[in-house]
Amino acid sequence: MTDCDRLSQRMPAVARGTLRWTEEEEAHLAACADCGAEWNLTRTARALGREVEAGLDPSPIAELVVARLRAAPAADRVRRWRRVAWGGAALAAAASLALFLLPPGDRATPGDAPTPTFLIQLPELEELSAAELQNVLEAIEPAVQGTPIIEPGLGDLNVQELERVLGSLEG
Numbered sequence: 001m002t003d004c005d006r007l008s009q010r011m012p013a014v015a016r017g018t019l020r021w022t023e024e025e026e027a028h029l030a031a032c033a034d035c036g037a038e039w040n041l042t043r044t045a046r047a048l049g050r051e052v053e054a055g056l057d058p059s060p061i062a063e064l065v066v067a068r069l070r071a072a073p074a075a076d077r078v079r080r081w082r083r084v085a086w087g088g089a090a091l092a093a094a095a096s097l098a099l100f101l102l103p104p105g106d107r108a109t110p111g112d113a114p115t116p117t118f119l120i121q122l123p124e125l126e127e128l129s130a131a132e133l134q135n136v137l138e139a140i141e142p143a144v145q146g147t148p149i150i151e152p153g154l155g156d157l158n159v160q161e162l163e164r165v166l167g168s169l170e171g
Contacts, residue, residue, distance in 0.1 A: 004028075
């Protein structure tokens with residue numbers, strides 16, 4: 001540790017009066033402009049701190065803090081109620097707009113279920129360009145069009161296959 005670092009760490013204690021400078025340290029403070037400036041700043045700050053400590057009465061500040069803390073829950077309840085009320089009003093406005101702007105045929109009924117979509121994720125295709133993707137699509141379409149669609153049913157299964165299906169459902 002250099003002399004400057006060591007002196008810098010000791011400055012607050014010396015300013016409080018709990019430590020004293022040695023002759024070597026006083027010589028360094030006189031010779032080093034940076035340490036001298038830091039020591040002057042530390043002494044000035046300590047002097048200002050003493051003036052504030054002498055004239056500071058904490059009781060009015062404490063009373064103000066306690067009063068604000070007591071008033072905070074009531075103000076929070078009012079703010080929370082206003083947020084809920086505005087949120088409900090916004091939700092009601094959005095619902096009424098949807099009822100009036102959507103044609104009757106487009107409105108969903110509670111019994112409507114979303115149409116299932118068939119989605120295959122192929123990460124290998126993500127890096128292909130549009131032209132390459134078009135070539136892949138053209139190669140797949142004829143193969144798909146020529147394949148007959150067979151809808152399997154449980155009646156097409158033999159006894160062993162039915163047992164396997166039931167066993168897989170049981171866990």
